[in-house]
Amino acid sequence: MSKGSRQVECRSGVEQVIHDFWATPQNTLKMPCDEPAWAKPLIGIARGSDPLFTQLKEEIGPFYWTPLEAFKIAFPEASARATDLSVIVYVLPQTEATRRDQRQEEAVPAERWARSRFHGEQFNCALRLHLAERLTEAGYPAVAPERLSQFAYRQSERFGLASNWSERHTAWIAGLGTFGLSDGLITRAGKAVRFGSVVAKIDLAATPRPYVGYQDWCLWFAKGTCGVCQQRCPTGAITDQGHDKPKCFDYIRKVTAPYVQQHYGLGDTPCGLCQVGIPCEERSPL
């Protein structure tokens, strides 16, 4: 079998694992009517040797992992080079029902949104591990960096609060979308999404990046228009200068997290009012 057809076969196997798991009852908001947490996933692939990963490390800080560093934490004995690795990234779009409810809200998240942050992220964590386990069993050692016990929040000199593995920067490298004024990554399924990723010793072809700049799909940067996400934020954390992380963080910790605990009995830290009621909610506006 040629290298190209082996890559295609492996890629469809990976897509099958993700789609099959998405179709299980684990994909649930745990509502009485038992509806799914997520609409159908999108999938992108980056090569572990893509120079953008090392560039990101240089910009974010020395604590930030390249795919090889994350892989080596899980498999310290494995002989692997960055060129042997692929990074599989998926997008989990919010459902129409969740987005519709969230659009009605102006100060606190809707119950469905809060459930997607809690139960939906539990599903996302399970999917990351499931994909890594299935690949490892099939002879392709794999790790979900965000699930490693060493995954942690740090302070980037340049960008403030940052973790050592950023799911959306990984998605940007894997051709899945570009950043918006609010900081959110705009994908073909829009910005109301969550991401997950797995690094594996497997030879998959990279998904082409249909953009050049890292903010190409945001109307603000591409055309100097829009800015609607600024009006959606109840605490003024999005301005012409971009996203004020400490302001956003404080609002979530002091207002929305206590609210969802009290009203829905859910832990966690949802807000995301800036992810709906905007031109990039469910598609790229460009």
Ligand code: B12
């Ligand atoms: C820490 C964190 C937060 C913090 C800080 C957010 C932040 N901007 O970093 C707080 C608590 C505020 C937060 C809030 C929210 N979060 Co949050 N959060 C994370 C977490 C755990 C790590 C993010 C991180 O480390 N980023 C690294 C730093 C460096 O990124 P950054 O500063 O945002 O990046 C900017 C710069 O790098 C800049 N930049 C400047 N120069 C250059 C040059 C280049 C080449 C590039 C590429 C970029 C770049 O562009 C970026 C965007 O402006 C991720 C999960 C994960 N492990 O990835 C989720 C994550 C980012 N959050 C997510 C979500 C959904 C939310 C909320 C909506 C809450 C909710 N669930 O209801 C809000 C949205 C806030 C907003 N306006 O984006 C999603 C993102 C969805 C999306 N479409 O982008 C993620 C990816 C979780 C997931 N698994 O899907 N979050």
Ligand code: SF4
């Ligand atoms: S709402 Fe408009 S300005 Fe904000 S991220 Fe989306 S396209 Fe950009």
Ligand code: SF4
């Ligand atoms: S997530 Fe942050 S930026 Fe978005 S609406 Fe809430 S407080 Fe504002």
